[in-house]
C-alpha cells in the first residue's frame with residue numbers, strides 16, 4: 677500500500693523562485709491497483725511520481741510505503757527500500773544509450789548487495805525474456821527502436837522483482853501501435869499482481885487503467901474508478 681498524507685511539495689522553498697508543485701495531496705493506492713495520473717504539463721504529475729518512487733521527498737506531510745514511513749529513514753535505507761519495492765520507468769526511457777541492453781537492465785542489481793553475480797545473470801536474462809528483448813542483450817541501446825527501448829526500460833524496472841511499477845509517460849515517445857503494445861505489457865504486469873501507477877496526458881492510455889486521478893496545478897481535482905472498455 678502507498679499512502680500520501682497532507683503532502684505538499686515546494687521547489688526552491690522560501691526563495692523568490694518558489695514553486696508550490698503539490699498542494700495538500702491525500703492519496704491511498706492499494707496493492708494490485710492499476711492507476712493513471714493525468715493532468716496537463718506542469719500540473720505536478722512527475723513530482724508526485726518521484727515522491728512515490730522515493731526519488732524525491734515532500735516538503736510537508738507524510739509518505740507511507742507499506743509499513744515504512746519513508747522520511748523517517750536514512751537515505752541509504754530509503755535507497756534499499758526503493759530498490760526492493762519499486763521499479764521506475766523514467767520519462768524518455770532514461771537509459772544509457774551507449775551501454776548495452778544487458779548493462780542497462782543490470783543497474784538496479786548493482787546497487788543490491790544481496791544479489792550475487794550468478795543470480796544477477798539469471799535475473800537479467802529472465803527480465804529480458806519477459807520483456808522480449810533477449811535477442812538484443814549485447815546491442816547498445818541507441819541502436820534500438822523506441823518500442824524496444826521502452827521494453828528495455830521495463831526490463832530494468834522489473835529486474836529486482838519489485839511489487840510496484842511507476843511509469844512516467846511510458847507511451848509519450850511512441851507511435852500508437854507501439855504505445856498499445858507497451859500498455860499491454862503494463863496491464864500484464866498488473867494482472868500478475870504488481871501495483872502499477874502510470875503518469876500520462878493521454879486519455880486513451882488512462883482509460884486502460886482501473887482508476888484515474890486528475891491533477892491540476894498541484895491538486896487532485898478528481899479521483900475515479902474506471903472500467904476499461
Ligand SMILES: Nc1ncnc2c1ncn2[C@@H]1O[C@H](COP(=O)(O)OP(=O)(O)O)[C@@H](O)[C@H]1O
Pocket residue numbers: 687688695697715716717718719720721722723724
Ligand atoms: N526541479 C525543479 N525545480 C523547480 N521547479 C520545478 C522542478 N521540477 C518541477 N518544477 C515545477 O513544478 C511544477 C510541476 O512540475 P512537474 O511535476 O514536472 O509537472 P508535470 O510532470 O505534470 O508536467 C511545474 O511548475 C514545474 O515547472
Ligand SMILES: [Mg+2]
Pocket residue numbers: 721722723767
Ligand atoms: Mg512530467
